[in-house]
Amino acid sequence: MEVAVRSTSALTAAAATAAATATCLALALPALPAAAATPAPGKPDLGRFYGQKIKWAACEPAAQNLPEDVTKDKDVVCGKVTVPLDYAHPGGDTLDLALMKVKASGDKRGSLLVNFGGPGGAGVSGLAGSKKDFGYVGKGYDVVGFDPRGVGLSEPVSCGERPDPEGADGAEDAAALLRQLREAAARCDKESGPVLQHMGTVNVSRDLDVMRQALGDKKLNYLGFSYGTRLGAVYTAQFPKKVGRMVLDGVDTLTENVEEQGLVGAEGRQTALDNFLLWCTKNAGCVFGEDSRAARETMVKIVKDLDAYPLRAMDGQEFTGQDVVSVLGTALYSRQAWPALSQALGGLLADGDPRALLRMGGALGERPEAPQGARAEVPEDNADAALMAVNCADDPDRPDAKEVEREVGRIQREFEEASPVFGKSMLTPVLLCFGRPAGTDYIRDDVRDVDTPKFLLVGTRGDPATPYRWTEETAKRLGSSAVVLDNKGDGHTGYFGSKCVKAKVDAFLLYKELPKNGSSCAAE
Numbered sequence: 001m002e003v004a005v006r007s008t009s010a011l012t013a014a015a016a017t018a019a020a021t022a023t024c025l026a027l028a029l030p031a032l033p034a035a036a037a038t039p040a041p042g043k044p045d046l047g048r049f050y051g052q053k054i055k056w057a058a059c060e061p062a063a064q065n066l067p068e069d070v071t072k073d074k075d076v077v078c079g080k081v082t083v084p085l086d087y088a089h090p091g092g093d094t095l096d097l098a099l100m101k102v103k104a105s106g107d108k109r110g111s112l113l114v115n116f117g118g119p120g121g122a123g124v125s126g127l128a129g130s131k132k133d134f135g136y137v138g139k140g141y142d143v144v145g146f147d148p149r150g151v152g153l154s155e156p157v158s159c160g161e162r163p164d165p166e167g168a169d170g171a172e173d174a175a176a177l178l179r180q181l182r183e184a185a186a187r188c189d190k191e192s193g194p195v196l197q198h199m200g201t202v203n204v205s206r207d208l209d210v211m212r213q214a215l216g217d218k219k220l221n222y223l224g225f226s227y228g229t230r231l232g233a234v235y236t237a238q239f240p241k242k243v244g245r246m247v248l249d250g251v252d253t254l255t256e257n258v259e260e261q262g263l264v265g266a267e268g269r270q271t272a273l274d275n276f277l278l279w280c281t282k283n284a285g286c287v288f289g290e291d292s293r294a295a296r297e298t299m300v301k302i303v304k305d306l307d308a309y310p311l312r313a314m315d316g317q318e319f320t321g322q323d324v325v326s327v328l329g330t331a332l333y334s335r336q337a338w339p340a341l342s343q344a345l346g347g348l349l350a351d352g353d354p355r356a357l358l359r360m361g362g363a364l365g366e367r368p369e370a371p372q373g374a375r376a377e378v379p380e381d382n383a384d385a386a387l388m389a390v391n392c393a394d395d396p397d398r399p400d401a402k403e404v405e406r407e408v409g410r411i412q413r414e415f416e417e418a419s420p421v422f423g424k425s426m427l428t429p430v431l432l433c434f435g436r437p438a439g440t441d442y443i444r445d446d447v448r449d450v451d452t453p454k455f456l457l458v459g460t461r462g463d464p465a466t467p468y469r470w471t472e473e474t475a476k477r478l479g480s481s482a483v484v485l486d487n488k489g490d491g492h493t494g495y496f497g498s499k500c501v502k503a504k505v506d507a508f509l510l511y512k513e514l515p516k517n518g519s520s521c522a523a524e
Contacts, residue, residue, distance in 0.1 A: 044090045050213045054079040059100060064153060065378070070128045075103040078124070081214045083149070083207045085198050093194060097207060098153035100124045102131055102143045110244070111215040112141035112509065113208065115148070117226030117250070117493075119201070120386035122152030122378075133496060137506045141221065146211060148204045150195050151386045157192035157199065158379035159184060159388075174405040181432065188385065199386070200393030202442050205234040209242060219244030221509065225493050226250040226466060229457070230394070233478060234443060236450040245509050246455035249501075250463060250493035251471040254447050257397040259411065259430045263418050264467060266426040270419035272332040272464035273299065275490070280342050287346035300420045302348070311354050319354040325425050327361040332464055333492035392433040396441040404434045449479040456483050456508050456515070458501055462490030462523075486520040498524050 059071040059078035070076055081097045084090040100123070101111075114134075116126035127134075127145030134143045147154040189196060208231065212220045221244040224232040229248035236243055253261060277295040280286040288295030307321035331341040337360070344356035379385070399407065411430065415423035457478075459471025468486075475482040487494040487501050494501035500521035507513040 044084075044087060046084070046087070046090050046210075049083055049090065049210050052082060052210075052214050054081060054099065054214050056101060064098070065125055066128045070131060073102075073131075075105070076128075076131070077101050077103070081146075081207075081211050083210050085194060087203065087206055095149050095155050095195060097149060097211070098124050098147040099211070100127050100145045102127065102134065102138055104138060104140060104142050105135075106139035108142060109140050109510075110142070110217045110219075110221055111144050111212075112137065112221045112223060113144050113146065113211060113215075115222075115224045115228030115231055116145070117224075117228050118151070118383065118387055119148070119227045119230075119390035120151055120383035121227070122147045122383075124152060130496070136502075137509050140510045142215075144211075144215065148386075149207060150192070150199050150389055151382065152378055155193075155195045156378050156382040157188070157196050157385045157389055158381055159188040159385045160191040160381075174408045177408065177431070178401055178404060178434075181434070184432070188389075191379070192385070192389075196389055199389035200440060201231050201234050201390060202238070202394075202440055204231055204390075205238050208235055209239050212242065217244070218242075220246070222246045223495075223505070223509070224248050225495070227252055227390075229466075229474070230254065230443070232455075233447050233450075233474065236452050236455070236478065236481070237447040240450055240452045243452040243455065245512065246452075247458065247495075247505050247509065248455070248474075249458040249495050249505070250466045251457050251459055251474045252466055253470045254443055254474055254477055258391055258395050258433050259397075261391075262426045262430045263414060265465060266415055266418040266422045268464040268467055269329060269332060269422040269426070272462075272490075273328060273419075273421060275462075276332060276338055276341065279338060283342075286342065287349050298349075303421055311352060319358070322425060323354075323361065324348075324357065325422060327357045329422070329425070331360055334497055335490055336497070388429055388432050391429060393439045394443055395433060395439045396444060398438040399434060408434075448477050450481055452481045454481050454483050454514055456485060456505065458485045458487060458494045458505065460487040460489055460491060460494045460498075463492050465492045483514055483517045485515050486518065488520055489523040494521070500524065 056077040056079045059066055059076060061068045061071040064071075064078065077100070079099050079101070081099060082094050083097060085093040085095055112134075114123060114127060115121070116123055116130075123145035124147050127143065131143075137143070149155065150157040208220065208222075220235065220239070220242050222232055222235070224230075224247070226249075229250060230252040232246055232248045233252075233254060236246070253264075256264070274292070274296060277288060277299065278292045281288055281290050281292045281295055286295075288298055303321035303324055305321065306319065306324060310318040310320045312318060327344075328341070331337040340356075340360060344360055347353040347356045408431070412423075412427060415427040415430075417423075419426070457471055457475050459466075459468045461468050471484060475484045485494075485501065485504060487498055489498050491497045495505055496502075498521050504513075504515050504521070508515070
């Protein structure tokens, strides 16, 4: 759903999920210590942040990388909210977080804050690209998208040049890998600045509550997709009395470490790819022929060959196998994209022409200039760098260097076995947290048995990024407040792909009509 243009070296889905397809751009980010993430409540004075009012103005299409048809809409406005860089020391440096609001078209009952996932998904461009999808719920809400700290227009993090850490079987190679990751971490620090040390969902949740107050809402009404469900769950634990109507769609895990998440992501994407290839080979004119097993082998060969011998696009940029992987990771989220993906792969196989795939990945076109006084542009690796920053900061498990040297070969083999296509890209986030300071244990230890009004969890049976079992596990962990809607369909999340899910979600948000726990929507 993100409309920001990306280069071929960083094709990613910004609205994707906790399990977004990460490339080697986001590196070994130092995690936020637990003590800094969860300062004692009530001690720091946050009055100046909770007392602010948002100054809304027309959005700027060039400066904010937004389509003109959106910015010309008088019901679409942009603003910012100021939050402390470090909640333990609110008198210090601050961050300005970018927001976009689509004004309610009817009687407004408040604001609906939306997070599109990632972590690393930009909410301003995400809302611009999906504004029409919120037309019905927008009758009763101002729909608000935001760029979380470190993302998009909100002091974006970056790791600079692209390294390519590889798994290794030998101790000597593993030691070299660790040195490479430490060097990469130093580059991340240099390129990102102070915000990097204050990433993580615990801080984003606190930012969310400042936004709620600045929007004038007594309770938070919230719709979170993929990683946005982790953010929503953390909010229910931190601010249980402020929870209004909340929907979590494409439910993330609250307990599995980055290695476990990566393996699940690799397996889920491989299953989705196999389903796509089976669908393609059953249709006349499929570029892969009629044999789905042979099609799978061809797909593996495409990725390996392009990694070894990249194509060059018209502008001179390289198009690699990992760029194909990134486009696949995006397109497989929705069956609606499968016909276009089939045609794009046909162009690549038949003519060596990557342009259709580039368009699917959002890599064709020019990047707009940033506003005067702002950073030159949103770094091309921002979504990936933010994904790593948040996931490393949220994970308390961290093996030491000796463990990494012993285990990296085994882990690499496990990821390759889980998916010969996606294994490498899903392994990278795991390697990039190894050897780094442990993240907060707040999510794993304290986000449970929340005392809030009932809220809705949507799980999709054929979700390639957030498996349905995570919905069940997270619902059980959060307790009796969590109500589950079982979407029997395919694709990542349910709201944008299922009319049934959309109707039930909108009915809850607008009219407080909550489905019965365990009720379902049939595949569409």
